[in-house]
Amino acid sequence: MxxxxxxxxxxxxxxxxxxxxRLALGEATVNELVAPFELTQPAISRHLKVLEGAGLIxxxxxxxxxxxxxxxxxxxxxxxxxxxxxxxxxxxxxxLDQVLAAMKPEE
Amino acid sequence: MxxxxxxxxxxxxxxxxxxxxRLALGEATVNELVAPFELTQPAISRHLKVLEGAGLIxxxxxxxxxxxxxxxxxxxxxxxxxxxxxxxxxxxxxxLDQVLAAMKPEE
Numbered sequence: 001m002x003x004x005x006x007x008x009x010x011x012x013x014x015x016x017x018x019x020x021x022r023l024a025l026g027e028a029t030v031n032e033l034v035a036p037f038e039l040t041q042p043a044i045s046r047h048l049k050v051l052e053g054a055g056l057i058x059x060x061x062x063x064x065x066x067x068x069x070x071x072x073x074x075x076x077x078x079x080x081x082x083x084x085x086x087x088x089x090x091x092x093x094x095x096l097d098q099v100l101a102a103m104k105p106e107e
Numbered sequence: 108m109x110x111x112x113x114x115x116x117x118x119x120x121x122x123x124x125x126x127x128x129r130l131a132l133g134e135a136t137v138n139e140l141v142a143p144f145e146l147t148q149p150a151i152s153r154h155l156k157v158l159e160g161a162g163l164i165x166x167x168x169x170x171x172x173x174x175x176x177x178x179x180x181x182x183x184x185x186x187x188x189x190x191x192x193x194x195x196x197x198x199x200x201x202x203l204d205q206v207l208a209a210m211k212p213e214e
Contacts (some may be wrong), residue, residue: 005119012115017188024195075193081124082189086182088131 003055007078010054015039016047020070023057027069110162114185117161122146123154127177130164134176 010016022028033044048068051057056074059066117123129135140151155175158164163181166173
């Protein structure tokens with residue numbers, strides 16, 4: 001529960017989603033993220049902290065650098081939860097299909 | 108962008124996710140949601156307003172009632188965005204598989 005809260009919260013910000021989209025292309029350091037985003041290093045670091053806290057990215061130590069990447073299981077809990085809703089929506093469509101199919105003979 | 112912000116923001120609350128899970132079972136009125144959630148009617152109404160604003164639920168007018176249901180396209184924008192990340196993660200796994208496959212002959 002707590003994790004879903006923080007994951008969805010982290011995804012609710014356009015800059016953080018853009019950072020994830022950049023990391024989808026491959027690992028990056030804070031400095032490599034500063035230029036394209038036109039944000040200060042502290043601002044980028046704050047966003048990375050939120051993403052890391054939500055389990056969406058991981059960081060490794062490479063000398064003085066701490067490159068970030070997408071966490072391998074970043075989406076698993078979110079996907080699991082959304083799958084439940086998606087299934088319900090599909091079932092609703094199926095019921096609609098049945099209703100429509102049942103209506104046809106009466107035309 | 109704005110819509111993804113509000114969708115993810117709406118999903119970041121456990122009560123709102125629970126309301127969506129309830130609506131996945133079928134339409135419900137505010138009063139029908141009050142009992143299982145042990146919340147006041149104004150509290151439920153506030154959550155429904157957030158969910159409706161985020162495009163996750165729709166409400167229809169039925170006399171004095173305003174029953175809620177999951178919006179048919181509730182997840183389409185979210186799914187589209189997550190699909191991009193998911194694909195990137197899959198490609199990362201594929202690269203890992205290639206690296207592991209390349210290592211085997213050397214064992």
